Each structure stands twice: as C-alpha cells, then as structure tokens.
Amino acid sequence: MNEKKPCDLLISGDVVLPMTSGLPELADSAVAVVDGAIAEVGTAADLRTRWEPGDEIRGGVVLPGLVNTHGHAGMTLYRGLGDDMPLEKWLHEFVWPAEKLFATEENVAAGTQLAIAEMLASGTTCFADMYFFQQRVGDVASACGIRTLLGQAVIGFPVPGCPTPEHAFEKVRALHERFAGNPLVDTSMALHAVYTLTPELLARGAEVADGLGIPLQIHVSETETEVRNCRDEHGLTPPALLNRTGVLRRGTICAHGVHLTEDDVALVRESGAGVSLNPESNLKLASGIPDIAGLLAAGIPLGLGTDGAASNNDLDMWDSVRLTALLPKGVTRDPEVVPAGAAVRLATAGGAAVLGMADRVGRLAPGMRADLCVIDTDAAHLTPLYHALSHLAYATHGSDVIHTVVDGRVVYRDRVHTTLDLESTKNEVRRIAAKIAVGV
Ligand SMILES: [Zn+2]
Numbered sequence: 001m002n003e004k005k006p007c008d009l010l011i012s013g014d015v016v017l018p019m020t021s022g023l024p025e026l027a028d029s030a031v032a033v034v035d036g037a038i039a040e041v042g043t044a045a046d047l048r049t050r051w052e053p054g055d056e057i058r059g060g061v062v063l064p065g066l067v068n069t070h071g072h073a074g075m076t077l078y079r080g081l082g083d084d085m086p087l088e089k090w091l092h093e094f095v096w097p098a099e100k101l102f103a104t105e106e107n108v109a110a111g112t113q114l115a116i117a118e119m120l121a122s123g124t125t126c127f128a129d130m131y132f133f134q135q136r137v138g139d140v141a142s143a144c145g146i147r148t149l150l151g152q153a154v155i156g157f158p159v160p161g162c163p164t165p166e167h168a169f170e171k172v173r174a175l176h177e178r179f180a181g182n183p184l185v186d187t188s189m190a191l192h193a194v195y196t197l198t199p200e201l202l203a204r205g206a207e208v209a210d211g212l213g214i215p216l217q218i219h220v221s222e223t224e225t226e227v228r229n230c231r232d233e234h235g236l237t238p239p240a241l242l243n244r245t246g247v248l249r250r251g252t253i254c255a256h257g258v259h260l261t262e263d264d265v266a267l268v269r270e271s272g273a274g275v276s277l278n279p280e281s282n283l284k285l286a287s288g289i290p291d292i293a294g295l296l297a298a299g300i301p302l303g304l305g306t307d308g309a310a311s312n313n314d315l316d317m318w319d320s321v322r323l324t325a326l327l328p329k330g331v332t333r334d335p336e337v338v339p340a341g342a343a344v345r346l347a348t349a350g351g352a353a354v355l356g357m358a359d360r361v362g363r364l365a366p367g368m369r370a371d372l373c374v375i376d377t378d379a380a381h382l383t384p385l386y387h388a389l390s391h392l393a394y395a396t397h398g399s400d401v402i403h404t405v406v407d408g409r410v411v412y413r414d415r416v417h418t419t420l421d422l423e424s425t426k427n428e429v430r431r432i433a434a435k436i437a438v439g440v
Pocket residue numbers: 070071072219255307308
C-alpha cells in the first residue's frame with residue numbers, strides 16, 4: 001500500500017528547470033520541500049502519489065532563485081539621483097559625499113530593506129552585499145528571509161561606521177562570530193578596490209580573511225582609468241597586484257572584470273577566483289563591456305550581478321541575464337556564443353558557485369536548500385511558450401515573478417511579500433530621500 005509522506009511545501013509548474021547538468025526542462029513537474037530542503041523533483045503526477053503537502057504554490061516556470069553576486073543594497077537610497085557620469089566622477093563628486101552625510105546605520109537599514117523587497121519580488125533569493133553596517137544588514141536580511149553573503153566594506157579612508165580599515169577588520173571578525181550558524185547569512189570581507197587600498201592593506205585584508213576562513217570580494221578592473229593608474233603606480237594590472245598581495249585566490253569574488261588582459265584572465269583562472277559580471281552597471285557608467293564569451297570560454301567561475309541601484313538603476317537580475325545573452329552576440333557577431341541557457345545558468349548555479357554556495361543553492365535537486373522562484377507565464381509577452389529558457393533569457397521581467405521561496409519559506413506569494421511591509425518600507429525610504437534631495 002502506498003502511504004503518502006508529509007511534505008511542508010509542494011511547488012508545481014508547467015515547466016520545472018532544475019539547472020542540474022543533464023536535466024532538461026521538465027513538463028508538468030513539481031518540487032517537494034521538507035524542512036527547508038528539496039526532497040524530490042519530478043513530474044507533478046508522480047510527486048502527488050508520494051507526498052501529502054502542507055502547503056502548495058504553482059505557476060508557469062519553476063527555477064532556482066537568482067543569485068545576485070554583486071551589489072550595494074543600501075544604495076537604493078540614491079537611485080536615480082546622479083546619472084550619466086563616469087565612475088570616477090560619480091564616486092568622488094556624488095556617491096562618497098552623499099554617503100558621508102546620509103549613510104547612517106538607520107538609513108542603510110531602510111535602503112537595504114527596500115533592496116530586499118525589490119529582489120524578492122523579482123526572484124532573487126540570495127545577494128552578496130558590499131557596504132557599511134553589515135551587522136544591521138544581516139539582521140534585516142534574516143528578518144526578511146533572504147539569503148545573503150555580507151561584505152563589510154574595507155576602504156583606505158574613513159567611511160560610515162569605520163574610521164580606519166583596522167576598525168573594518170574588527171567588524172568583519174565580529175560579523176563572522178555573530179552570524180556563525182545562521183542558515184541564511186554568510187560573511188565575507190569586501191576590500192573595495194586597488195585604487196582605495198594600499199598593497200599593504202590588501203595583503204592585511206587577505207590575511208584576516210584567511211584567518212577566519214571567509215571569502216573576499218573586490219572590485220577588479222572595472223574601468224580603463226583604474227587599470228592605467230594601477231599600472232602607473234604599481235607597474236602591475238589590478239589582478240596582478242591582487243595576486244601579489246594574496247587577494248586573488250580560490251573563493252575571491254572579483255566584481256566587474258571589464259578590462260582584463262589575456263594574462264589577467266590566465267591569472268584569475270589559475271587562482272580559482274570567480275568573476276561577478278555586472279553588464280548593466282558597466283554600460284550605465286560607460287565603463288565598457290566585459291568579455292563575457294572569453295571569460296566563459298576560459299572556464300572561470302562566473303556569476304551575474306546588478307551592482308548598486310545608484311548605477312543600474314534597479315535590482316532586476318533579468319536585465320543582467322538578458323544583457324549577458326545579448327552583449328556577446330553583438331560584440332562577436334556570433335549568435336551561438338552565449339546561448340539563453342548559459343545566461344540563465346550564470347544567474348543561478350553559476351552565481352551560487354561564485355559565492356561558495358554551490359553545495360546549498362543554485363540547482364533544484366534533492367538535498368539542496370529550497371531557494372527558488374516561480375514565473376507567471378500567463379502574460380502577453382510570454383505567450384506562446386515553446387522553450388522556457390528562451391523566455392527567461394529574452395522576454396522575462398522581474399515583475400513576472402509570482403512566488404519566491406527561500407530556505408523552504410514562501411517569502412513572496414501571489415506577488416505579495418510575506419516577511420516585510422512594502423508600503424512602510426517605501427515610505428521610510430521616501431522620508432529619508434526628502435532629506436537627501438535637499439542635502440546633496
Ligand atoms: Zn560595486
């Protein structure tokens with residue numbers, strides 16, 4: 001006799017995309033979740049004979065939640081305030097002065113909560129952060145039920161909450177201790193860049209992170225100016241300098257990598273570091289276009305990111321997916337160079353690997369944590385549906401996400417947040433923005 005087992009949640013879809021190697025698009029399928037982990041993936045009819053769900057959600061396409069591998073969540077406060085500038089001018093004349101005045105712990109918490117609301121509503125289940133007040137960010141992320149890799153920003157000059165880099169190193173240690181054992185929060189150290197830290201501080205950061213066994217994040221070769229100045233000052237490209245200081249190593253998350261030489265690509269590959277591609281931010285800041293096809297062909301671990309909302313200007317990872325599939329085609333004039341499925345893979349399994357979470361998230365398979373999103377395909381722009389991967393790469397928007405699940409918890413259901421009050425979150429940011437508008 002066939003006794004059904006209880007499961008906490010059953011997520012079914014017209015198509016399920018496990019994003020595991022070898023498993024294609026599964027029609028009329030489902031995912032059973034027990035204790036926050038995926039218990040089984042298979043046809044919905046099959047799963048219903050074996051599982052008695054305590055809760056159910058359904059939709060058009062079910063896939064792993066998107067992993068945003070680079071950003072500054074608290075910067076939603078500056079969304080749309082300073083556009084159409086190159087990175088250097090934007091940082092010196094706009095971002096850093098504004099942060100000096102307004103990046104208080106309370107404001108960063110409010111901006112982060114808004115970022116999380118936006119990410120959950122567009123299918124992102126995990127984000128890497130590089131910013132200030134990371135203990136508070138970890139608390140907000142935990143309360144909202146999103147997975148995060150915290151990255152306390154380490155910069156060679158006084159920044160909000162950290163008068164010196166040594167203070168920042170102390171904060172990283174404290175973060176590591178505070179969130180040890182938290183199933184949703186990992187800790188990293190976010191060294192800002194080669195142009196804001198001396199080689200000594202880079203080496204010191206690598207040593208502290210090594211002692212804690214945590215990954216490093218760093219902006220790398222984002223602009224031509226960064227590369228030129230690094231060569232002038234140190235006689236090395238940014239990756240070569242990071243290699244010499246011990247920063248470039250397995251697990252390091254190199255954000256951008258827009259201007260990498262052939263030697264740089266070889267160095268990064270040998271080091272085992274990953275690259276977070278942020279093509280939309282690179283376009284907006286006129287930094288250039290990363291060689292996505294070349295990095296992919298080199299076998300470097302790649303993930304996608306949005307960067308902060310002040311340089312994107314939204315946190316919709318579907319734009320990153322689309323640009324990742326489109327830009328290399330335009331640059332190489334080869335339509336096969338980054339197929340739709342490869343771009344979606346970078347946003348899910350690829351990103352999870354770059355953040356050191358490949359054993360937990362990024363694929364729908366038994367034993368993995370249940371982080372996933374569900375797309376509502378009942379929309380004019382998603383009709384008809386032949387190939388789910390095609391729609392995901394070329395036609396889907398964040399607003400097509402109908403449910404989002406993190407660690408087995410439905411945190412966004414029928415397009416409504418279950419862990420945060422969106423109206424009060426927006427109102428709090430509007431209140432802060434009114435002050436920013438007159439203060440900048
Ligand atoms: Zn950045």
